[in-house]
Amino acid sequence: MTDAPVLAVRGLSTQFRIGGAWRAATRNIAFDLYENQTIALVGESGCGKSITCQTILGLLPAAVARTEGSIVYQGRELVGLSDAEMETVRGKEIAMIFQEPMTALNPVMTVGEQIAEAIRVHRRCTKAEAKAEAIAFMDRVRIPAAAQRYNDYPHQFSGGMRQRIVIAMAMACKPKVLLADEPTTALDVTIQAQILAELRDLCANFNMSMVFITHSLGVVAAIADRVAVMYAGEIVELASVEELFAAPQHPYTRALFQAIPRVDETAENLQAIPGQVPPITAFPEGCRFAPRCPMRMEKCAGRPPRLAAADPASPHAVACFLHHDLALEEAAE
Amino acid sequence: MARYALLKLLYAVPTLFAVLLLVFVLTRVIPGDPAQLILGDQATPEAIAALRTQLGLDKSIPLQFLDFLVGVLHGDFGSSIVTGQSVVSLAAAVLPSTLELTVASLVVGVVFGVPLGAWSAMRRNRLPDIAVRIGSLIGLSLPAFVFGILLLVVFAVQLGWFPVIAPSGDVSVFEDLRALVLPAVTLGILMAAYITRVTRSSMLQVLGEDFIRTARAKGVPWWRVVRRHALRNAIIPVVTVVGLYLGVLIGNSVLTEMVFNRPGLGKLIVGALAQRDYPVLQGLMVLYTLLIILANLITDLAYGVFNPRVRFA
Incomplete structure (x- = not known):
């Protein structure tokens, strides 16, 4: 410390x-x-x-x-x-995560896109790199079959899983x-x-x-x-x-x-x-x-x-x- | 998607049947004998009876409806009692013109309505918002014939930028589009006013949602939040409203076509009404219904494109 x-x-x-x-x-x-x-x-x-x-x-x-x-x-x-x-x-x-996982995610954007966006607004990288990293973070917060679920929308996840997505999004830029x-x-x-x-x-x-x-x-x-x-x-x-x-x-x-x-x-x-x-x-x-x-x-x-x-x-x-x-x-x- | 479309089309069948029934009953309820109307006061009873047989009017009402249905199923809506042309060929000749006007005014409505509505929402209660709100109110309350004639006087008569009357016959695409501008603006301004208001309120609601805060919290620049997050969500109710309004738009084209003397379904139906040309009226009413059902189907499909939550339902 x-x-x-x-x-x-x-x-x-x-x-x-x-x-x-x-x-x-x-x-x-x-x-x-x-x-x-x-x-x-x-x-x-x-x-x-x-x-x-x-x-x-x-x-x-x-x-x-x-x-x-x-x-x-x-x-x-x-x-x-x-x-x-x-x-x-x-x-x-400084990142932030919120109380309501049901409403904290954009309903018309895939969860993967939303995580990748956090990476891409802060760092110059290709879409493919951001995607790979987003999947790695989804995996890191224990979302099963992260690569397949990259293209899913928030409504296809449970509350706990959505909160994991929100956390992955917040962690995306370390x-x-x-x-x-x-x-x-x-x-x-x-x-x-x-x-x-x-x-x-x-x-x-x-x-x-x-x-x-x-x-x-x-x-x-x-x-x-x-x-x-x-x-x-x-x-x-x-x-x-x-x-x-x-x-x-x-x-x-x-x-x-x-x-x-x-x-x-x-x-x-x-x-x-x-x-x-x-x-x-x-x-x-x-x-x-x-x-x-x-x-x-x-x-x-x-x-x-x-x-x-x-x-x-x-x-x-x-x-x-x-x-x-x-x-x-x-x-x- | 294909299954969804097919299902929606199947739902349209009972609607269409109900409309056919209604149109049929309405024309039978109207006082006066069509045969008498066609042949005039001087006709002999024999001539009238002969024509009634020819038109199938001597059969019982249910049988007449069956004949009408069979005809419709074969794409036969009868012929105009004035000119003798088939209703289908009459409508087919002017349908492109009306569709062209409808699509053009829809484009005008979306191109002006969506950005103005979004801008207004983001400047809520400030000068741009107030200006846009007053503007859209004027747009909504201005009758198409007043606005159309105003446009004609200024841009066609005074400035001469556009033709006063749509050129007929074979004209270049440029001339055709030039003639389309004023009618499309007349009809589109109403659409734009409507879309502006819907976009504004939808946008205001979306901007207060949690996910907007989430997007901001991850450092997404404001303009990008608006474009990628807010607008994509705010557009969903706009699509619904535009779809509903498409029917009204097709109906409103009647006035615009009269003002600008454009050929089209609207002019055709007004003419048929004046001449009591029942087969044409009947056919056009069915056609209008078909167009509106089709517009609703397109809206439903578009809704699925904009809203992922619908696709899997």
Whole structure:
């Protein structure tokens, strides 16, 4: 592992134009991704996980979304790059896979063509070379009879097989970073396990780092090295998987753990988190989790807590006044 | 594909039968005795009776329908009661002219409609989009005879670029095409307006699909995403609509042919109507139905070409 991170995100904020005003959907997102590492972004729906990934790749339309902060990929700042410059990064350096394999593929193009296209937009090569390579990748992600299936259309594949195609497409240019946006959520459990194993295997073999979005802590345990727990557009806790599972600090993280159904308890004991994630237009002032927090204090409603380590010697960071008194300076905007 | 086409043709048989029945009943329901109409007020009852026998009108209605059916199956639609020419030869003489006009206006419609619709969708709610939407609305609401006469006045009479009346007889291909331009534009502009609107809404929907994001995520340049991914999907509903509209187009050619005084099925049917030439009317109605069934078949086949999901169904 080298010292410099492959991907360093600092103070990242994605803002959307809603009714004429810019509203921040995410705020102060910061994490480092090192080579061969997987970081999981965890949180309920609407916490800004997908938005963060799409912002990294510059996929959000400029007319309605803008980005503040910094995304440094291998020493190169990505925020502010033109669309043409980003096109050389997308797919080649940083690739992305999506939640819905049923809709992520173009229905009127053969799967082979779609994989070969990823190769051909980034490298000068003949159609035959791209085809051979695409088949090799289909084979690599264990699609049976890859050469014969090259000319098949997406509707001729099952969900799990389509997700393998999507993965082959993302891997086609051997990217350094893979952004995986809930790639197993839409699949049934056995297929889920296969896809996770496949992704782990690919990361190891291609020296690839991964940002893995999920709302399932079980999946986190299976795939991630580090975890960023997100709530209402902010990272509220950032730690290694071991530390987080051993000692979750933020009340939201603890609530997430309590919300996991267990076979040794009756269903009535299932602890759902009361309330729901506030919409982007109604984020509370101070700590955004405060209204739903069982341990809220008076000061939680004032200034938002900063993501910081309770113990300066530990990399386990949390944004909660239960653990430290550091607040976010740029609070009142 | 061949099996699919054959199946579709088989489906057309009952449709055609129903149309034959309808056309037959309609002509029988119209008040007045054709024999009386042909021979006029002064005819003797004997002459009328003789003609009725000659035309087969003295037989029972079901028997008459059977005669009609047998004739149709043999490709015999009877003869014009005005000129005595066979309906088939009358229609065959002008069919190429109508098909030429229909195909040309279809080309005008697609060539203008698809790019304008796509452009409009990509500039949604901005000036080009608004301009295209207003333009297509005008195109849709302008009657063919108004627009046709407008074109005639400006480009044929004032500027003299195109002939006012289509030249008849043996003319060069160039002259023939030159005469085709204005009628094709008149008819095609309506088609283009329609295609523009369908393409725009279809394109807007496709641009929001997940696979567009996937294509962008792998670094495909935007114009290529639009051309290879968006347009290829957006065109599918356009094909359906164009196919449905092909029938309307054949019907609309009636007005255009009148305005530009072009020979064609439209002019023929209007003439037959004015002269109460029932066999011609009857034959042309069947021919129109056949053309529309054929247009639908071509649409179905084209749909399979554009949409791989249909081919294997």
